[in-house]
Amino acid sequence: MRYEDIPWKMAWATDAFVLHKKPLDRTVVDIDDMLEKYARAHSQMARKNLLADLEKSCIKLKTTSKTPNPALNALLDVVKRKSQFMGLVRKYDNVVCVSYSVTTGGFDTKGRVEYQGMLDDQNDMLERVRKMKIAVNQARVFVPVPQLHDPRTLKIFMAPEFYFRGRYGAYTPDVVSQIMPLLRGGNDGTAKPQFDDWLLVFGTAISAAVDVKHYCFTCNSAKDVSFRPDPNSVGKTIAECARGAGHNVQEGIYGATVDNVALIQKGKTDHLVAKEFRSGIDFRDRGAGAYVRIIGHGKLGARHDSGPSKFQDERMGGGVFNINGITFGMEVCLDHHKDKLKDASNLQILLIPSAGMSIEKLKTIMGGVTFNVDGLRADGKVLIRGGGGPTAGLNGFSQALVGIPGNIKVFDSVPIPYV
Numbered sequence: 001m002r003y004e005d006i007p008w009k010m011a012w013a014t015d016a017f018v019l020h021k022k023p024l025d026r027t028v029v030d031i032d033d034m035l036e037k038y039a040r041a042h043s044q045m046a047r048k049n050l051l052a053d054l055e056k057s058c059i060k061l062k063t064t065s066k067t068p069n070p071a072l073n074a075l076l077d078v079v080k081r082k083s084q085f086m087g088l089v090r091k092y093d094n095v096v097c098v099s100y101s102v103t104t105g106g107f108d109t110k111g112r113v114e115y116q117g118m119l120d121d122q123n124d125m126l127e128r129v130r131k132m133k134i135a136v137n138q139a140r141v142f143v144p145v146p147q148l149h150d151p152r153t154l155k156i157f158m159a160p161e162f163y164f165r166g167r168y169g170a171y172t173p174d175v176v177s178q179i180m181p182l183l184r185g186g187n188d189g190t191a192k193p194q195f196d197d198w199l200l201v202f203g204t205a206i207s208a209a210v211d212v213k214h215y216c217f218t219c220n221s222a223k224d225v226s227f228r229p230d231p232n233s234v235g236k237t238i239a240e241c242a243r244g245a246g247h248n249v250q251e252g253i254y255g256a257t258v259d260n261v262a263l264i265q266k267g268k269t270d271h272l273v274a275k276e277f278r279s280g281i282d283f284r285d286r287g288a289g290a291y292v293r294i295i296g297h298g299k300l301g302a303r304h305d306s307g308p309s310k311f312q313d314e315r316m317g318g319g320v321f322n323i324n325g326i327t328f329g330m331e332v333c334l335d336h337h338k339d340k341l342k343d344a345s346n347l348q349i350l351l352i353p354s355a356g357m358s359i360e361k362l363k364t365i366m367g368g369v370t371f372n373v374d375g376l377r378a379d380g381k382v383l384i385r386g387g388g389g390p391t392a393g394l395n396g397f398s399q400a401l402v403g404i405p406g407n408i409k410v411f412d413s414v415p416i417p418y419v
């Protein structure tokens with residue numbers, strides 16, 4: 001038998017009824033679950049992630065089943081064809097991690113984020129794009145020539161969390177949306193074929209869509225605020241509180257949707273991973289300026305802003321992504337501490353861009369690579385999960401960047417483990 005496309009769970013369960021006799025094998029349960037998710041996957045990346053795991057589960061079930069099953073063979077066959085079609089073909093044997101070691105976060109005596117950037121968000125972003133391009137182009141020069149030119153060696157360049165954030169704690173979404181196209185463009189852009197074998201992680205960008213509203217700071221409520229015509233200015237209104245003429249009514253940010261998103265490029269493909277667990281420092285407090293005054297949300301708005309998990313299964317659009325047959329995981333800073341990817345299996349490479357985090361736990365398969373670049377330490381670190389033995393830290397050498405702050409740290413080449 002042969003499937004032309006990934007079968008629906010019900011069709012597969014009927015074809016493979018022998019495998020569905022109780023008690024159900026754990027791997028059969030996993031396969032059923034993935035087929036159901038595949039049918040409702042909303043993104044190409046979610047389908048890729050599921051295909052990569054489906055293949056591994058099918059192979060596992062094949063080796064553990066006592067008798068060959070035609071439906072299982074057919075499923076594995078269509079998964080392989082589909083994977084190939086979607087570019088999930090193994091392309092790299094080795095990986096070289098390259099850290100853009102630069103400070104992105106510091107704290108003042110009150111524990112607030114210190115920031116040295118431009119006052120104007122647009123210019124601030126342009127300046128950071130310029131520096132990022134310098135860093136990534138110089139990084140190429142520091143990679144040893146044999147690895148640099150080896151098409152079977154993946155180079156991973158990573159900058160820390162918070163690389164792109166504005167003077168007031170966050171850029172507006174329109175500023176954030178320009179970053180990737182600007183990085184790609186021009187003679188020094190990352191769209192060049194020289195970066196084809198590079199996975200580029202440009203740190204994270206903070207974006208805030210704000211909701212401005214009039215609010216009574218005496219009542220600590222917006223409920224009784226109303227507007228009356230301004231006698232001194234035709235067509236304008238004055239906001240006042242119905243509960244008292246002398247109440248302090250001001251305009252402020254009522255709420256904000258704050259996103260902290262990692263910017264990832266591989267060749268022509270972009271991928272974004274949003275940080276899920278926000279810490280209080282992600283969005284600067286009102287001491288930073290008028291921009292960040294989130295009414296009714298305490299001093300640090302972001303602390304109250306994280307909602308429940310968007311994805312029950314990280315493969316469906318969270319921190320797991322598949323590129324060139326490699327299963328990557330990404331945990332942005334606090335996500336790592338909160339163990340966001342604790343249920344993700346088959347991770348070969350785990351990436352942790354951070355500002356105040358170090359590697360706490362290895363979640364990859366044996367031999368897998370965990371790569372952290374931290375913006376407080378301004379340093380990178382790579383750990384390899386050892387097979388029973390001690391976890392090995394990789395050696396790296398640092399070179400100062402010319403013309404901009406920071407270093408490039410290039411780590412030793414290591415083999416990528418495949419299941």
Ligand SMILES: [Zn+2]
Nearest residue numbers: 216219241247
């Ligand atoms: Zn009032």
